[in-house]
Amino acid sequence: xxxxxxxxxxxxxxxxxxxxxxxxxxxxxxxxxxxxxxxxxxxxxxxxxxxxxxxxxxxxxxxxxxxxxxxxxxxxxxxxxxxxxxxxxxxxxxxxxxxxxxxxxxxxxxxxxxxxxxxxxxxxxxxxxxxxxxxxxxxxxxxxxxxxxxxxxxxxxxxxxxxxxxxxxxxxxxxxxxxxxxxxxxxxxxxxxxxxxxxxxxxxxxxxxxxxxxxxxxxxxxxxxxxxxxxxxxxxxxxxxxxxxxxxxxxxxxxxxxxxxxxxxxxxxxxxxxxxxxxxxxxxxxxxxxxxxxxxxxxxxxxxxxxxxxxxxxxxxxxxxxxxxxxxxxxxxxxxxxxxxxxxxxxxxxxxxxxxxxxxxxxxxxxxxxxxxxxxxxxxxxxxxxxxxxxxxxxxxxxxxxxxxxxxxxxxxxxxxxxxxxxxxxxxxxxxxxxxxxxxxxxxxxxxxxxxxxxxxxxxxxxxxxxxxxxxxxxxxxxxxxxxxxxxxxxxxxxxxxxxxxxxxxxxxxxxxxxxxxxxxxxxxxxxxxxxxxxxxxxxxxxxx
Amino acid sequence: xxxxxxxxxxxxxxxxxxxxxxxxxxxxxxxxxxxxxxxxxxxxxxxxxxxxxxxxxxxxxxxxxxxxxxxxxxxxxxxxxxxxxxxxxxxxxxxxxxxxxxxxxxxxxxxxxxxxxxxxxxxxxxxxxxxxxxxxxxxxxxxxxxxxxxxxxxxxxxxxxxxxxxxxxxxxxxxxxxxxxxxxxxxxxxxxxxxxxxxxxxxxxxxxxxxxxxxxxxxxxxxxxxxxxxxxxxxxxxxxxxxxxxxxxxxxxxxxxxxxxxxxxxxxxxxxxxxxxxxxxxxxxxxxxxxxxxxxxxxxxxxxxxxxxxxxxxxxxxxxxxxxxxxxxx
Numbered sequence: 001x002x003x004x005x006x007x008x009x010x011x012x013x014x015x016x017x018x019x020x021x022x023x024x025x026x027x028x029x030x031x032x033x034x035x036x037x038x039x040x041x042x043x044x045x046x047x048x049x050x051x052x053x054x055x056x057x058x059x060x061x062x063x064x065x066x067x068x069x070x071x072x073x074x075x076x077x078x079x080x081x082x083x084x085x086x087x088x089x090x091x092x093x094x095x096x097x098x099x100x101x102x103x104x105x106x107x108x109x110x111x112x113x114x115x116x117x118x119x120x121x122x123x124x125x126x127x128x129x130x131x132x133x134x135x136x137x138x139x140x141x142x143x144x145x146x147x148x149x150x151x152x153x154x155x156x157x158x159x160x161x162x163x164x165x166x167x168x169x170x171x172x173x174x175x176x177x178x179x180x181x182x183x184x185x186x187x188x189x190x191x192x193x194x195x196x197x198x199x200x201x202x203x204x205x206x207x208x209x210x211x212x213x214x215x216x217x218x219x220x221x222x223x224x225x226x227x228x229x230x231x232x233x234x235x236x237x238x239x240x241x242x243x244x245x246x247x248x249x250x251x252x253x254x255x256x257x258x259x260x261x262x263x264x265x266x267x268x269x270x271x272x273x274x275x276x277x278x279x280x281x282x283x284x285x286x287x288x289x290x291x292x293x294x295x296x297x298x299x300x301x302x303x304x305x306x307x308x309x310x311x312x313x314x315x316x317x318x319x320x321x322x323x324x325x326x327x328x329x330x331x332x333x334x335x336x337x338x339x340x341x342x343x344x345x346x347x348x349x350x351x352x353x354x355x356x357x358x359x360x361x362x363x364x365x366x367x368x369x370x371x372x373x374x375x376x377x378x379x380x381x382x383x384x385x386x387x388x389x390x391x392x393x394x395x396x397x398x399x400x401x402x403x404x405x406x407x408x409x410x411x412x413x414x415x416x417x418x419x420x421x422x423x424x425x426x427x428x429x430x431x432x433x434x435x436x437x438x439x440x441x442x443x444x445x446x447x448x449x450x451x452x453x454x455x456x457x458x459x460x461x462x463x464x465x466x467x468x469x470x471x472x473x474x475x476x477x478x479x480x481x482x483x484x485x486x487x488x489x490x491x492x493x494x495x496x497x498x499x500x501x502x503x504x505x506x507x508x509x510x511x512x513x514x515x516x517x518x519x520x521x522x523x524x525x526x527x528x529x530x531x532x533x534x535x536x537x538x539x540x541x542x543x544x545x
Numbered sequence: 546x547x548x549x550x551x552x553x554x555x556x557x558x559x560x561x562x563x564x565x566x567x568x569x570x571x572x573x574x575x576x577x578x579x580x581x582x583x584x585x586x587x588x589x590x591x592x593x594x595x596x597x598x599x600x601x602x603x604x605x606x607x608x609x610x611x612x613x614x615x616x617x618x619x620x621x622x623x624x625x626x627x628x629x630x631x632x633x634x635x636x637x638x639x640x641x642x643x644x645x646x647x648x649x650x651x652x653x654x655x656x657x658x659x660x661x662x663x664x665x666x667x668x669x670x671x672x673x674x675x676x677x678x679x680x681x682x683x684x685x686x687x688x689x690x691x692x693x694x695x696x697x698x699x700x701x702x703x704x705x706x707x708x709x710x711x712x713x714x715x716x717x718x719x720x721x722x723x724x725x726x727x728x729x730x731x732x733x734x735x736x737x738x739x740x741x742x743x744x745x746x747x748x749x750x751x752x753x754x755x756x757x758x759x760x761x762x763x764x765x766x767x768x769x770x771x772x773x774x775x776x777x778x779x780x781x782x783x784x785x786x787x788x789x790x791x792x793x794x795x796x797x798x799x800x801x802x803x804x805x806x807x808x809x810x811x812x813x814x815x816x817x818x819x820x821x822x823x824x825x826x827x828x829x830x831x832x833x834x835x836x837x838x839x840x841x842x843x844x845x846x847x848x849x850x851x852x853x854x855x856x857x858x859x860x861x862x863x864x865x866x867x868x869x870x871x872x873x874x875x
Contacts, residue, residue: 015714022719026727035730370800371859372852373807375814375830379837379848479722479815484834495815498726506723514718 005522012518016511020179023510024172027503033064036501049146050159056144056167062248063503068141070099070164073114099162102147111164115143118166141168179507185241189219192295197311208278209290215239223293223312231263232326236291245508249500256508260490265321274307287317321401321488325475328482328489331405332474335412339470343417344463347424348456354429362421369418378484381411394486408485412478416470420463427459434458457531464531468523472516589871597868603861610857613850617674624654626672626824631663638663639840658842661832666843670850672824676736677854680825681805684743689798692748696755697782701763706756713753716746726817734820743805751797758793762786792869799862803855810851826851 036058037043046054056067074095078086086092098108105111106125115124119138127136136143144167149160170178189200200219207214207227215226222238229236244256251259267287274284275293293312296304304313322330350362369377385391385407398404431437432455440450477491494513497505529535597603631637637659640648645655657666699709728742759782762768768785776785806826812818813827814834821828829847837844867873 011714015711015718018715019718022715023723026719026723031727031730367856367860367863371803371856373810373848373855375807375810375834376848376852379834379844480811483814492815494720495722495817498723499816510720510723513720517718 008522012522016514016518017176019514020507020511021172021176023507024175024179027506028064028170028175029172031501033059033062036062046159048149048157048160049163050161052146053163053165056165062501065170066168068114068118068166068168070111070114071096073117074110077110099145099164100148100156102162105145105162105164114164114166119143140171141166143167179245182243185243187217187220187222187225187239187241189217191221192219194295194297194311209272218310221294223295223310224291227291229291238292244511245504245506247497247502247505249502250496250505256493256505256512260325260493261323262316263319263321263323264327264488265319268318268320270318275312276307276309288315289318290315292316324488324490324493327487328477328491329474331408331412331481331487331489332478333471334405335409335416336470336474338409338413339416339420340467342413343420344424344460346417347421348428348451348459350421350425351428351432352451359425362425366418366422369415370422374415375480377415378411378480381414382407382484385410395488396486404485404487408478408481408487411481411484423463424459427462428455431455431458461528461532465524465528468527469517469520472520472523475516476513592871592874593865593868596873597865600864603864606857606861609853610861613674613854613857614678616671617678620668620671621675624668626665626668628660628662628664628669628824631659634663639843641840641842657846660829660843661840666846669824669829670826670847673826673829673847674850674854676819676823676825677806677809677827677851680736680740680743680809681802681854681858683740684747684805685798685801687740687744688747688751689794689801691744692751693755693787693794695748696752697759697787699752700756700759701778701782701786709752709756713749716749717753721746722812722815722817725812729817734818734823736819736823739809739819739823743808751801754797755790758790759786762789792866795862795869796866799859799866802858802862806851806855806858 037055040058043051043054043058053069056065059065060067074092075086078089078092082089082092095108095110098111099105106128112122112124115136116122118141119136121127121136121138124136124143128134135145144163144165146163146165148162149157151157189202192200197219202215202217202220202225204213205216206212207216207224210228212228214224214228216223217225220238225239226235226237228234241255242257247254247256247259269285269287271283271285272290273280273282274286275290277284292315294314296311296313300308300311300313307313321327346362350359353359382393386393391406392398392400392404393407395404395408437450437455440454445454475490477489477493479491479495481487482489482491493505494509496502497509637648639661640655640659640663642656642658645658646652649655654665654668657670660666660669695709699705724746725742728745729738732738732741763786768781771781771785809818809825810827810830813825813831816831818827818831819825826847830844830851833840833844833847
């Protein structure tokens with residue numbers, strides 16, 4: 001069994017890697033990159049070389065490529081030498097203007113240095129002579145020279161100034177490698193690069209904010225590495241970070257794991273003390289969450305030195321609402337539990353009274369759920385719920401927050417319940433004609449006992465496999481339901497990311513969904529083997545294969 | 546039938562008249578007759594349709610389906626849907642059925658009111674229903690054909706199984722929405738591109754379902770016997786296995802056909818559906834949903850038509866699937 005599980009987990013990791021590669025290929029190479037400019041007004045206003053450079057900047061922003069600009073190279077070269085006034089330096093001006101001449105640009109030593117630094121090609125002119133008509137390439141970098149665009153009378157066209165760029169197109173395997181390398185980060189005491197910080201440690205301290213103990217670090221990015229507070233799940237850590245992917249557009253620069261676990265809603269102020277006030281009886285009202293303190297490199301302001309004893313001054317706030325992930329999970333898990341609690345007994349009752357009135361009504365309901373597009377019945381539920389019961393429609397408009405969860409939960413429960421009813425009824429009826437049932441009847445068991453002890457557990461065999469999937473599936477959210485009721489959840493992360501070309505989030509979502517689905521299949525198999533002892537996962541005896 | 550009933554009549558007659566010897570009688574021994582195997586003529590598909598049409602509700606459903614087909618294919622042919630014909634006339638926008646009839650007089654065109662651009666809702670629905678029906682039929686045909694053929698081979702050949710399982714495990718984990726939207730971005734969102742996007746991996750699920758079914762039947766005793774007698778694999782698949790799966794196939798078809806209509810509605814709703822110049826139910830619903838409380842006549846008719854088509858196809862398919870099960874033929 002152990003060997004079987006090990007093999008299975010290894011295979012799962014392999015298929016996860018292949019899925020990542022497939023998705024990276026899909027989003028980075030197969031989609032035509034130009035689509036991001038279709039609705040871009042800035043792009044429309046730019047012309048000639050300015051437009052090309054803007055395109056490269058956008059490509060870099062969306063994660064397609066890396067690029068280096070000659071101007072920035074010059075800034076880095078001259079700023080340390082001449083300080084803030086470097087733009088007035090004559091050498092700088094000469095170097096900067098060198099690329100505005102399409103004939104002589106290659107003779108400039110700074111240009112040659114730029115090319116050599118990026119591509120490793122020392123003698124650019126000789127390279128071009130050897131490879132006529134080609135761009136200078138090396139180390140994966142490619143030099144793009146945009147010659148100045150001149151009017152027939154010799155003036156530079158609008159947006160036609162010359163540019164010198166170096167472009168690095170990432171290969172899929174580089175991407176994968178970088179992605180896997182950044183997947184987990186562990187905070188150590190060497191994380192803070194500030195040489196002024198002498199005292200570096202990780203130790204257990206009494207935590208003044210929770211009253212318990214906490215693991216506190218100095219030299220780590222976060223001050224509190226492990227701590228308790230009153231927020232579910234009550235124990236929190238900042239030690240190990242999972243970085244599934246970084247958003248390029250919508251949540252600019254934020255990691256997706258951070259986006260979905262961050263509490264939303266209004267800030268909540270509590271009466272507490274700043275770290276420097278601890279021990280005194282000075283209290284203040286603030287929404288700052290002191291457990292989230294991170295290292296601040298800039299010289300502390302007066303405000304900060306008064307309130308914080310050390311450089312750990314950057315922080316986030318306390319919010320009243322649930323995080324996106326929690327919103328989706330709360331709605332999903334209640335819906336799943338309700339669906340199983342209602343759907344299974346109804347399915348059993350329908351099978352017991354097959355062709356009776358109850359069965360007929362149930363079947364009508366099943367047909368309705370199976371056949372009508374989900375969008376349609378969710379709107380029907382919305383109209384019935386708001387019209388007849390006065391429940392709040394849009395999530396944000398709800399006066400009483402808890403009522404806002406009602407309609408989404410019901411909209412998820414009813415279809416799930418329908419499908420459970422359908423399968424439970426089907427499997428019950430299949431089991432009802434089995435020999436063991438006839439035998440049990442001949443032995444004189446009561447009908448109730450036969451249904452409860454024999455048919456139902458056997459019919460459940462087929463449904464047990466899907467239970468982990470439906471529970472873990474709650475973490476991925478519901479697309480339509482969350483859209484219709486405007487629930488701030490995770491269900492629409494992938495769809496909005498696809499529409500906004502937010503490639504980092506697309507990859508992150510795929511990894512998240514794939515991991516959940518792989519785990520739920522493995523858990524489902526284990527649960528099935530537990531429920532039905534005849535099922536053996538590891539050995540080849542029994543049926544199949 | 547006749548001979549047996551006649552004999553029965555004679556038997557009953559005799560029984561009434563006498564008590565002992567006359568209870569029995571000799572029948573003619575006809576050697577040629579004795580050689581005949583007297584099974585009634587049996588045609589599988591005729592029995593299927595006999596059972597199918599025993600349910601009167603099926604006539605009603607087929608009638609409704611024909612009506613929808615007629616409306617979807619005939620009305621657009623005679624009166625093409627022109628969504629932008631009234632776009633310059635702002636007074637024609639978002640008219641309820643009553644107001645539209647007030648403005649234009651009673652006509653079929655404005656029976657259901659007008660949409661956000663002064664477009665006729667009824668004509669829009671007819672053209673959209675045509676798109677949806679065509680999409681469902683074409684996609685189901687392609688996916689079912691590829692799915693069944695590949696699934697049959699997949700379930701039958703163990704070597705192919707190992708290879709396909711790896712592919713399945715990988716492709717099944719790539720989010721379906723992502724796959725479709727990427728394809729739509731690459732090849733465009735016209736009707737045929739959309740068909741391609743829905744079918745390029747759509748067969749995989751059907752194929753996997755069939756693989757499991759084939760594997761169950763592959764190792765049944767009668768199949769083992771056939772294999773011992775040296776039946777070639779293609780014949781094994783077509784004669785031993787696929788006929789057994791007729792009812793499963795029809796059940797699958799009953800869920801597949803409506804699923805493409807729902808899928809189109811869903812994809813349009815999240816913004817990766819058919820392009821704007823192809824009228825579709827999903828797009829109509831998507832455009833009307835933001836104001837569905839204010840302009841209900843723009844929202845509910847396409848929803849109702851999508852629901853009607855899917856329900857009819859689903860119920861008809863289920864009833865046909867029941868009829869294809871030979872156990873119901875008795």
